[in-house]
Amino acid sequence: MSLFESGDSTGDVSMKRLFSGEVLQPGMSKLSQQRLIDIMIRGGWPENIGVTGDDAFIMPRQYINALIETDLTQAGNVRRKPELAMQLLAAVARTNMSVAAVNTLTADVQARFGNTSRQTVAEYLSEISRLFVIEEIPQWFPELRDKLRLRKAPKRMLCDPSIAVGALRADAAGLARDPRTLGSLFENLCMRDLLIYAESIDARLSHYRDASGLEVDAIVEYGQKWAAIEIKLGAHRVDEAVLALTRLCHKMVNKGAAQPAFLAVMTGGGPLYTREDGVHVLPVDCLGP
Numbered sequence: 001m002s003l004f005e006s007g008d009s010t011g012d013v014s015m016k017r018l019f020s021g022e023v024l025q026p027g028m029s030k031l032s033q034q035r036l037i038d039i040m041i042r043g044g045w046p047e048n049i050g051v052t053g054d055d056a057f058i059m060p061r062q063y064i065n066a067l068i069e070t071d072l073t074q075a076g077n078v079r080r081k082p083e084l085a086m087q088l089l090a091a092v093a094r095t096n097m098s099v100a101a102v103n104t105l106t107a108d109v110q111a112r113f114g115n116t117s118r119q120t121v122a123e124y125l126s127e128i129s130r131l132f133v134i135e136e137i138p139q140w141f142p143e144l145r146d147k148l149r150l151r152k153a154p155k156r157m158l159c160d161p162s163i164a165v166g167a168l169r170a171d172a173a174g175l176a177r178d179p180r181t182l183g184s185l186f187e188n189l190c191m192r193d194l195l196i197y198a199e200s201i202d203a204r205l206s207h208y209r210d211a212s213g214l215e216v217d218a219i220v221e222y223g224q225k226w227a228a229i230e231i232k233l234g235a236h237r238v239d240e241a242v243l244a245l246t247r248l249c250h251k252m253v254n255k256g257a258a259q260p261a262f263l264a265v266m267t268g269g270g271p272l273y274t275r276e277d278g279v280h281v282l283p284v285d286c287l288g289p
Helices: 033-042 053-076 082-094 102-113 118-130 161-168 172-176 179-200 235-254
Strands: 134-137 155-158 204-209 215-222 225-232 262-267 271-274 280-283
Touching: 033 053, 033 161, 033 172, 033 179, 053 082, 053 118, 053 161, 082 102, 082 118, 082 155, 082 161, 102 118, 118 134, 134 179, 134 204, 155 161, 155 179, 161 179, 172 179, 179 204, 179 215, 179 225, 215 235, 225 235, 235 262
Parallel strands: 225 262, 262 280
Antiparallel strands: 134 155, 204 215, 215 225, 271 280
């Protein structure tokens, strides 16, 4: 479930209406960092909504155990090693929201299981993906005939941040002390919701990355319109995100693309508003389909 479906987002801002040029009404997020951590630990499991404290860890960890002990073997009709599957899931969690190559994941698995082959890791990864535990966010290529379209690896993400928390055996206190991991989990949470909202309005979600080092977390295409969204946990990084968004906008328009329907920065809390330059600042708990 998305935050809107679980009742943790007001849905004051609609993705669909943003594409129609909706004017945002200023507001304020109700999220604290601790509340955000609790939501990521709990995940979007319907049965876990309202569960707090240590009990919130139980369901995601039960799901992971069922995945590696039973589901993975049943999906491929081949006996899989739970310990190796767990190590791979942890490796995916460590590289969550990145374009980490299979070779990178293989090296992580080999650190514990010796000379495990790349093919074996790729097979396990494929089976886990077939069970919808891993989502792949393709790279955005506005030009259909772009020669790199079939060469670039997608961004890999776990379907819910609670799975990453469980695979890493993390806890609330540890996440609060680790801003890098917390930022990755927050991006995971935002992309999960963006994927749900995009699918609900028949839009497509991708990400952008080019040889110059320019990266934008999310591109949403709705009909003939497009929008770009950067994800920053801290409101103090909004200016940095806006710089990337405006660079992308200028690059695309100079190549003949239409102006984006909107540009936005998703944050982990703070104010909801539209900047003087037209970029929306959207706390994650204010967005809906």
